[in-house]
Amino acid sequence: xxxxTVFLESEALVAANVQAPASVVETLHRQLxxxxxxxxxxxxxxxxxxxxxxxxxxxxxxxxxxxxxxAAAMVGSSRQAARELSRGGFVHGMLHFEEGTLxxxxxxxxxxxxxxxAPETNVGHALLVIKRLVPRIEEVLAQL
Amino acid sequence: xxxxxxxxKQRFDLTEAESLQEFERxxxxxLEHNAAQGMNYWAGSPSxxxxxxxxRIFDFLRVLEEVVGFLPARRHSYLVGYRSGRGGATLSRQxxxxxxxxxxxxxxxxxxxxxxxxxxxxxxxxELDSESSGVRWEFPHGTAIGLAARxxxxxxxVACPYVAGIVAGWSNVALGTNLEVREVECxxxxxxxxxxxSTDYIRFNDRR
Numbered sequence: 001x002x003x004x005t006v007f008l009e010s011e012a013l014v015a016a017n018v019q020a021p022a023s024v025v026e027t028l029h030r031q032l033x034x035x036x037x038x039x040x041x042x043x044x045x046x047x048x049x050x051x052x053x054x055x056x057x058x059x060x061x062x063x064x065x066x067x068x069x070x071a072a073a074m075v076g077s078s079r080q081a082a083r084e085l086s087r088g089g090f091v092h093g094m095l096h097f098e099e100g101t102l103x104x105x106x107x108x109x110x111x112x113x114x115x116x117x118a119p120e121t122n123v124g125h126a127l128l129v130i131k132r133l134v135p136r137i138e139e140v141l142a143q144l
Numbered sequence: 145x146x147x148x149x150x151x152x153k154q155r156f157d158l159t160e161a162e163s164l165q166e167f168e169r170x171x172x173x174x175l176e177h178n179a180a181q182g183m184n185y186w187a188g189s190p191s192x193x194x195x196x197x198x199x200r201i202f203d204f205l206r207v208l209e210e211v212v213g214f215l216p217a218r219r220h221s222y223l224v225g226y227r228s229g230r231g232g233a234t235l236s237r238q239x240x241x242x243x244x245x246x247x248x249x250x251x252x253x254x255x256x257x258x259x260x261x262x263x264x265x266x267x268x269x270x271e272l273d274s275e276s277s278g279v280r281w282e283f284p285h286g287t288a289i290g291l292a293a294r295x296x297x298x299x300x301x302v303a304c305p306y307v308a309g310i311v312a313g314w315s316n317v318a319l320g321t322n323l324e325v326r327e328v329e330c331x332x333x334x335x336x337x338x339x340x341x342s343t344d345y346i347r348f349n350d351r352r
Contacts, residue, residue, distance in 0.1 A: 075213075076212035
């Protein structure tokens with residue numbers, strides 16, 4: 001895939017991006033900062049269950065849009081798998097890459113939290129922080 | 145298509161005669177066949193145009209939702225439709241250069257309804273709330289995708305996020321807004337019509 005192709009696909013994701021209400025985003029910004037306590041923290045996004053970006057810590061919006069779309073697809077496909085295998089609901093997801101680990105959790109009906117951490121990160125600690133953060137995000141988004 | 149004015153709302157209905165007229169224009173005047181390639185070109189666009197069953201557009205949604213679930217699949221279809229609606233409205237806007245600026249938004253919305261009907265997506269009535277810039281596109285007989293989906297049986301979820309995307313992209317160009325559009329009624333769910341409404345932000349606890 002050429003860099004140009006990546007740009008065009010990202011542009012498509014960003015083009016239809018609406019913004020969550022400013023008051024909510026401001027609170028979520030503070031919530032996401034909690035994740036910076038995790039040693040090895042790289043980036044985080046809060047996505048809508050359909051993959052729209054609600055808030056993120058990345059430098060480029062199109063990178064956040066891609067990560068949000070991927071996180072939503074991860075949760076969606078995990079749910080489908082759980083259903084097919086009769087294993088209940090989705091709790092959290094973890095993908096190990098050569099250069100990082102992606103942790104994904106649902107935050108109620110309105111959001112998904114995805115966090116990328118470095119390979120050497122204590123994933124158990126990261127998950128603990130995420131577990132504490134999820135109900136706070138859920139609470140904020142309940143105001144929508 | 146005649147606008148009916150209320151206090152803050154404008155309504156643009158498209159008659160059957162106008163739908164037929166637009167079909168003639170789109171399919172006969174603007175569609176060209178390149179026999180050497182065995183391809184069709186529409187309105188001078190360099191991108192080839194093909195005839196495709198509406199049910200196959202629905203299949204893109206159905207196949208994807210079986211893998212990733214409805215909401216992410218919905219958004220994929222929506223984004224593709226959004227690009228189509230945004231591109232179509234941007235292209236169509238150039239034909240309104242002689243129209244007074246304050247009338248462009250309404251004229252462009254009307255044109256969106258005409259193009260959709262002429263291209264076979266379904267005949268609709270469009271309501272514009274001038275105060276909120278909210279729009280409502282109602283397809284009293286459903287959309288072509290909705291009808292195709294209904295042939296497969298009644299669904300739990302709506303079937304026309306692609307059309308919702310077209311409506312959103314077109315409306316946002318016409319009105320200069322950044323609204324989302326969701327389908328609130330769908331013939332594929334067993335309802336009588338397909339209805340699309342704009343919102344500032346979709347909430348999923350009211351999942352549609």
